[in-house]
Amino acid sequence: MSDANALHERKHVWRDEILLIVSLIVFVGIVYTLDGTLQPAFTSSTFY
């Protein structure tokens, strides 16, 4: 990679990082809530 491209500072990186952490918390929250309300039972695989 050329030096011209090197060391370019990424913009909005802090915003992206916060968005990622929030999305992880949201994902965990959704699974936690769904598990609590639906209490699903899983099998290793399903065949039809």
Next chain:
Amino acid sequence: MTGVFLAIVPAAIWLVFFYLQDRAEPEPKGFVLGVFALGALLAAGVGIPLVNNVFRTSHWIYTDTLTTILGGILVVGFTQEFLKYAAVRYSIYNSGEFDEPTDGVIYATAAGLGYATVLNIQFVVSNGGVDLGAGVIRIAVVALAQAAFSGITGYFLGRAKFESEQIWWMPLGITLAAIFNGIFNWLQGIVTQPRITLSGTTTNTWMGLVLASAVALATTGLILWLVRRNLKSMQAGK
């Protein structure tokens, strides 16, 4: 499929998070994904069979606290950290794309997340989906922890390539990562090991999870600090 989905989403989020840390010169996405896949393959093909079937850790590792810590470091820690190191050292390390010390952390965290994904799929499948509420938090924490521990190895690997370190440098990196890994596994063991009491069997789920999360977050903080210090010194050098 549920297990794969639950394991992949947190790993993907952490993968992007660590990928963003390379603020100077982003690595090719295909290479990062390739190392992620290699980490997963080594976990499924070598790491998990070695730990579970050859060392049969579940038979003896929870005998007492000392055994849990020592077994966690010597067997689980070293196996996992060596394989994650190997996923980087024998693939991307000699490539022209591995062109700055920070790349060691980026690729090693990718390998760690690949390894964690397989561990987490195994966790969901072996538990049969029981208590996914606490399980999904565990999945997110294990993914972060595996990434952070291999980040330690990656930091040492990056420095080893560009700063001609002593012969003990790389073994020290692997050993430190294995120690963190062992301590994490011990704390996490508090989650999975049932305690038999007079009133029945109970598990102290949250205590272990909080302690293990603290280790994972502290290690991540250390890695991010090292990466940013590298970045600053690079910018100062330029």
Next chain:
Amino acid sequence: MTNKQTSLGDRYAEIAVIIVTIAALLAGWFYKSGVENASVPFSAEGISAEAPKGWLQLQPASNELLRATDLGSSGFGTTYILRNMPVAEAATAPEVANLLVLEHAQALTAFRVLDQREVTVYGRNAYELTYVFVESNPDLTHTEIPSVVRGADYIFENGEHAVIVTFQADEKNFDLDLSRFHLFLESISF
């Protein structure tokens, strides 16, 4: 920053990492063996043995002296049983084995004898009875596949008693757990 190919330093570091990892795994293996082979002395009715440390010792029933189970086993928990069974003085080991077969057939599900033969166990004459049975959780609401269990009884004639040492393990673990059982068998004296 310039890129460089594998240098001599890299090669030495690589070898050092491999050596340290192998050393750690070897240390782990020896530690594992130490933990697995750790034992606690046991003695009753003139029979002594080294029972595995950390195993759950259940309350022995009827002529049992010791019943120890490894809770860490997957599936059926690997179990050692030591019995001191009163028999007629003229009774031979094959006759005791027949008695055990009847007993097992009544108590165990899908019990089948695999083999029976005379053997020498650490210099002592014995009679070996190997068998298989199925262990299923009696709770009908449990949705788990029953375990196939392999067992081996070693019968030693001891005057008006027969000393019977039993090893039972999940079919998947039987061969893997056998060497630990041999240590237990070797430790028995009467």
